[in-house]
Amino acid sequence: MFSINQWFFKPSSPRVFTFFRIAVAVFCMIQIIKLYPDLLNVFGQYGFNRADVVSVTQAPFMPRITWISDALLPLGIGEVSVIYGLFGFYLLTLLGLVLGYSNRLFAGLALFCHLLFFGSGKMFMYGVDYFTTSALFYCLILPSTQAFSLRSFRFLGQVKASAYATFIKRVLQVHLCLVYFFGGISKMLGVHWWTGEGIWRAVSLPGFNNMDTTWMANFPNMLMVMGWIVLLTETFYFVGIYIKKTRPIILLAILGMHLGIGLTMGLYQFATIMILFNFTAFGWDYMQELFGANRFRQLFERFRLRLSF
Amino acid sequence: MLQTYQKVLLLGFFILHIGAICWYNLYALNTYQKPEVFEQLSKPGQQVFLQLKRILPYNIPTAMRPYAHFCGTDTGYSLFAPNVPSAISVFFELRDADGNTTIKFPELESRSGLDRFTVNLATYKSFEEIQPLMAYGWASRMLEIYPDYTAITVIIGSHRMPNMQAYQSGERSKFLETVRYEFELD
Numbered sequence: 001m002f003s004i005n006q007w008f009f010k011p012s013s014p015r016v017f018t019f020f021r022i023a024v025a026v027f028c029m030i031q032i033i034k035l036y037p038d039l040l041n042v043f044g045q046y047g048f049n050r051a052d053v054v055s056v057t058q059a060p061f062m063p064r065i066t067w068i069s070d071a072l073l074p075l076g077i078g079e080v081s082v083i084y085g086l087f088g089f090y091l092l093t094l095l096g097l098v099l100g101y102s103n104r105l106f107a108g109l110a111l112f113c114h115l116l117f118f119g120s121g122k123m124f125m126y127g128v129d130y131f132t133t134s135a136l137f138y139c140l141i142l143p144s145t146q147a148f149s150l151r152s153f154r155f156l157g158q159v160k161a162s163a164y165a166t167f168i169k170r171v172l173q174v175h176l177c178l179v180y181f182f183g184g185i186s187k188m189l190g191v192h193w194w195t196g197e198g199i200w201r202a203v204s205l206p207g208f209n210n211m212d213t214t215w216m217a218n219f220p221n222m223l224m225v226m227g228w229i230v231l232l233t234e235t236f237y238f239v240g241i242y243i244k245k246t247r248p249i250i251l252l253a254i255l256g257m258h259l260g261i262g263l264t265m266g267l268y269q270f271a272t273i274m275i276l277f278n279f280t281a282f283g284w285d286y287m288q289e290l291f292g293a294n295r296f297r298q299l300f301e302r303f304r305l306r307l308s309f
Numbered sequence: 310m311l312q313t314y315q316k317v318l319l320l321g322f323f324i325l326h327i328g329a330i331c332w333y334n335l336y337a338l339n340t341y342q343k344p345e346v347f348e349q350l351s352k353p354g355q356q357v358f359l360q361l362k363r364i365l366p367y368n369i370p371t372a373m374r375p376y377a378h379f380c381g382t383d384t385g386y387s388l389f390a391p392n393v394p395s396a397i398s399v400f401f402e403l404r405d406a407d408g409n410t411t412i413k414f415p416e417l418e419s420r421s422g423l424d425r426f427t428v429n430l431a432t433y434k435s436f437e438e439i440q441p442l443m444a445y446g447w448a449s450r451m452l453e454i455y456p457d458y459t460a461i462t463v464i465i466g467s468h469r470m471p472n473m474q475a476y477q478s479g480e481r482s483k484f485l486e487t488v489r490y491e492f493e494l495d
Contacts, residue, residue: 004320005316008316008319008320008323009311009316031421034419034420034421035419035421035422035425036419037418037419037422038417038418038419038421038422038425041417041418041422041450042422042425046449046450046453047446047450048415048417048426048429048446048447048450049429049443049446050442050445050446050449052442053439053442053443053445053446056436056438056439056442057436059374059375059378061374061375061378062378111379115378115379121425123429123432123436123443124425124426124428124429125425125428126425126428126431127384127388129381130381130382130383130384131381132381133379133380133381134380134381134382135381136381137379137380137381163310163311163316164311164319167319167323170323171322171323171326171327174323174327175326175327175330175382178327178330178331178334178386179386180386182334182337182385182386182387183386183387183388183390186338186341186385186386186387186390186391187387187389187390187391188354189341189350189351189354189355189357189358189390189391190349190350190351190354190390190391190392191349191350191351191354191391191392192391192392192393193390193392194351196473197392197393197472197473198389198392198393200470200472200473201392201393201470202389202393204470204482205393205396205468205470206396206398206468206470206482207396207398207423207424207427207430208396208424208427214476216473217473217476217477218477220473220474223473266420266424267424269421
């Protein structure tokens with residue numbers, strides 16, 4: 001019988017969160033480094049979106065770079081220096097997160113830096129930035145320093161199972177189920193995703209078309225079926241992912257969808273963060289079921305990092 | 310082992326966190342009430358939405374906003390829904406003191422930056438009241454990048470992609486200008 005206590009608090013290994021913490025930190029590093037040439041264009045108060053214009057969309061509580069640059073102006077430190085300084089500091093906090101020392105401190109600082117950038121470039125932000133915020137928020141609250149961290153020099157050694165780890169995993173899982181449910185249900189109300197037109201338009205949107213996909217117009221039935229798969233996978237993700245037999249199908253379909261978004265629309269970052277969320281919430285456990293916990297461990301032990309003084 | 314009070318606190322957090330996600334997503338569905346969006350829904354979709362709209366929240370509680378912003382859930386997840394919209398495009402006509410003109414596209418240095426500008430254009434649609442100000446921001450930046458020019462026209466429009474059938478019969482993407490803003494340096 002379903003028990004809330006068991007579902008939320010049956011102790012489980014927090015090892016997956018070690019993977020999540022490191023992967024999110026590396027992802028954020030790559031994300032901000034790729035944006036380096038455009039830091040002033042996107043986040044500067046005289047960039048493509050003027051600070052006074054952006055401020056219309058900002059609530060007073062939203063952190064923004066001008067909080068810091070205005071405070072440092074009397075010291076002769078201008079906005080440009082603040083933006084580049086913040087860029088460096090953000091990278092340092094992410095490095096701290098990778099190393100896993102004072103995890104919560106570095107996760108908190110990284111989240112704050114990310115929110116400063118986010119608030120200043122609000123009009124340039126999209127799905128990937130919201131999910132990055134969520135990922136850093138989860139890094140702040142998840143138990144991830146038991147392994148592969150400066151606090152504990154082991155990658156695959158004994159890691160204590162904990163009820164808290166299960167709880168956080170459930171939060172992540174339900175969050176993801178809601179992401180897809182609302183995404184699916186809102187598409188279902190329209191027309192495009194039933195007829196295949198949704199896929200066609202998405203892959204050929206000017207500005208996003210990463211490769212020539214015009215040949216797809218010759219296969220309307222294929223696009224229609226793909227549209228249905230998107231609708232069904234997203235809307236019923238929350239059911240399928242918890243049924244043992246359908247879990248691999250759902251995982252494969254979602255993985256395929258995100259890889260497709262990455263390849264055809266060029267939204268690699270969005271695709272990566274979504275795959276990362278899926279792997280952490282469901283994929284890791286599924287891999288363990290598939291290979292067996294010990295087999296899975298043996299597989300990784302070949303690459304085991306031995307740290308010693 | 311967690312104590313009972315710790316479990317209760319954690320479950321409280323769960324309800325708050327998941328509740329905020331649901332709230333924002335249901336709130337986001339309110340945009341479907343706009344006539345121009347409602348008419349894009351399928352007939353059964355319209356019927357479902359009319360039932361659904363009774364339970365939609367009409368505002369976001371003030372206390373929920375900072376929390377949701379802090380954990381990245383202050384958004385709806387209905388990407389490309391109900392339908393995939395036409396893409397907004399912008400280009401600039403720069404003019405120098407002698408009257409010579411040149412056409413430029415947004416000058417961003419990285420693919421990542423360009424992707425974001427494209428997204429910015431999608432945001433543009435949802436901020437009707439500040440559209441001229443956004444155009445002014447883009448124009449100012451372009452004049453900074455090209456200091457030899459003294460005037461700029463921001464031309465905004467949308468790319469109408471033909472449907473699959475029309476594409477097969479030879480129709481191609483069309484740019485339809487919707488508005489232009491002109492700015493000149495003093």
